[in-house]
Amino acid sequence: MPLIAEFGNLFFIIVAFVAALSVIVAIHEYGHYIVGRWCGIKAEVFSIGFGPVLLARNDRHGTRWQVAALPFGGYVKFLGDANAASGTGDDTLSTLPPEIRRQTMIGAPLWARTATVAAGPVFNFIFSIAVFGAVMLGQGKVEPPFVIDEITPLPVTGLDLRPGDELVAIEGLPFPDITDPETEFDEFTQALPVQERLAYDVRRDGEIVRVAGPHITPNLVSGLVPRSAAFDAGLRQGDVIVGLEGAPIYVFDELRDVVESSEGRSLDLKVWREGEILDLTLTPRRSDEPSEDGGFETHWRIGITGGLPFDLQTTSRGLADATGDAVVQTWSVISGSVSGLYHMVTGAISSCNMSGPIGIAEVSGNMASQGIDSFIWVIAALSTAVGLLNLFPIPVLDGGHLVFYAYEAVAGKPPSERALKLMMSFGLTLILSVMLFALFNDIFCP
Numbered sequence: 001m002p003l004i005a006e007f008g009n010l011f012f013i014i015v016a017f018v019a020a021l022s023v024i025v026a027i028h029e030y031g032h033y034i035v036g037r038w039c040g041i042k043a044e045v046f047s048i049g050f051g052p053v054l055l056a057r058n059d060r061h062g063t064r065w066q067v068a069a070l071p072f073g074g075y076v077k078f079l080g081d082a083n084a085a086s087g088t089g090d091d092t093l094s095t096l097p098p099e100i101r102r103q104t105m106i107g108a109p110l111w112a113r114t115a116t117v118a119a120g121p122v123f124n125f126i127f128s129i130a131v132f133g134a135v136m137l138g139q140g141k142v143e144p145p146f147v148i149d150e151i152t153p154l155p156v157t158g159l160d161l162r163p164g165d166e167l168v169a170i171e172g173l174p175f176p177d178i179t180d181p182e183t184e185f186d187e188f189t190q191a192l193p194v195q196e197r198l199a200y201d202v203r204r205d206g207e208i209v210r211v212a213g214p215h216i217t218p219n220l221v222s223g224l225v226p227r228s229a230a231f232d233a234g235l236r237q238g239d240v241i242v243g244l245e246g247a248p249i250y251v252f253d254e255l256r257d258v259v260e261s262s263e264g265r266s267l268d269l270k271v272w273r274e275g276e277i278l279d280l281t282l283t284p285r286r287s288d289e290p291s292e293d294g295g296f297e298t299h300w301r302i303g304i305t306g307g308l309p310f311d312l313q314t315t316s317r318g319l320a321d322a323t324g325d326a327v328v329q330t331w332s333v334i335s336g337s338v339s340g341l342y343h344m345v346t347g348a349i350s351s352c353n354m355s356g357p358i359g360i361a362e363v364s365g366n367m368a369s370q371g372i373d374s375f376i377w378v379i380a381a382l383s384t385a386v387g388l389l390n391l392f393p394i395p396v397l398d399g400g401h402l403v404f405y406a407y408e409a410v411a412g413k414p415p416s417e418r419a420l421k422l423m424m425s426f427g428l429t430l431i432l433s434v435m436l437f438a439l440f441n442d443i444f445c446p
Contacts, residue, residue, distance in 0.1 A: 020375075029048075288350060354438050
């Protein structure tokens with residue numbers, strides 16, 4: 001049975017990874033295809049995957065759309081390309097009539113080639129913004145007054161909070177505006193007594209009443225970080241950590257302080273799950289996280305996110321508001337990735353922060369197991385990462401081609417064939433080396 005369960009989990013991870021990768025590749029390649037078509041460049045093949053063709057059809061524009069057996073990438077083959085990597089057969093192209101040569105990548109004007117190549121990463125970013133925005137629209141927005149929508153099950157007796165209660169104060173302290181980024185919510189929670197039950201003032205049926213409620217930051221597992229110690233130990237969303245190292249704990253800050261000071265020492269947990277108490281052991285892992293000054297700080301984490309002991313009612317968001325936040329989220333992924341890569345190269349943080357295909361597959365599977373919203377969110381984040389990666393000025397990537405086009409714009413002619421071949425070989429070697437290094441991290445990094 002453990003073998004069957006392990007195989008089932010592996011199968012789920014692979015399916016989630018292939019699904020995520022296929023969507024991202026399709027968006028990226030469609031950007032190349034559609035902008036190329038708009039610019040007068042003819043696409044002969046649009047393929048999701050490589051190798052033997054499983055399904056194919058031709059459209060009215062003469063493009064063959066196909067799904068191949070190896071679903072680990074994709075490509076668009078334009079007219080005149082010698083292969084799927086857009087290698088050119090220049091001798092053959094020189095014999096083509098001008099109107100046909102114009103429909104090839106090498107024969108198209110510089111502006112058309114630039115737009116076609118840049119469209120892949122741009123479409124990845126647009127897709128990410130659209131997905132982030134759609135998720136935000138669906139989730140709505142919490143705004144004051146803060147009214148309880150649903151109460152999360154907790155192992156605490158004697159509570160009298162109800163859905164529909166409007167939060168006014170806790171232990172006599174006015175409930176803060178948690179939507180205001182200037183609000184010091186941590187200061188509010190730290191001022192509360194460290195106990196499992198607190199006195200809430202709520203507006204119920206038009207009157208202010210005092211009732212018993214849980215601590216505002218219980219040790220509730222609201223989210224799990226993929227490939228984390230908590231995930232590997234078997235913690236689930238909705239679990240409540242009620243004991244740590246043999247002592248009861250009530251507040252998330254207590255858990256965080258012990259984990260942070262553990263220096264990687266194994267910890268014994270008591271976990272409440274749907275009325276049962278489970279004993280789990282996990283080992284906090286090192287985490288290099290962005291600091292306020294733009295650098296990174298080392299912390300010890302188990303990989304859970306906490307949350308309020310209830311859901312608050314939401315209001316619908318405007319399209320402009322959701323789109324603006326989606327742009328901010330996309331930029332956050334870009335800036336965080338660039339900063340992380342820079343600090344890995346300079347040795348400021350561990351190179352184990354770089355994941356390869358195995359790590360990405362595990363993240364995809366783990367997020368899919370937490371629900372469709374989480375899976376869609378990680379697809380959008382990966383799409384941003386793929387778009388960013390392709391903009392790096394490395395030959396064989398889109399960014400490398402854009403550098404060649406910039407040179408052509410300045411020099412009035414493209415780089416020589418010999419120089420292109422040398423740079424392409426260098427770029428391919430560099431990419432393969434980075435992939436092998438990331439794969440090594442997946443296997444050997446803790």
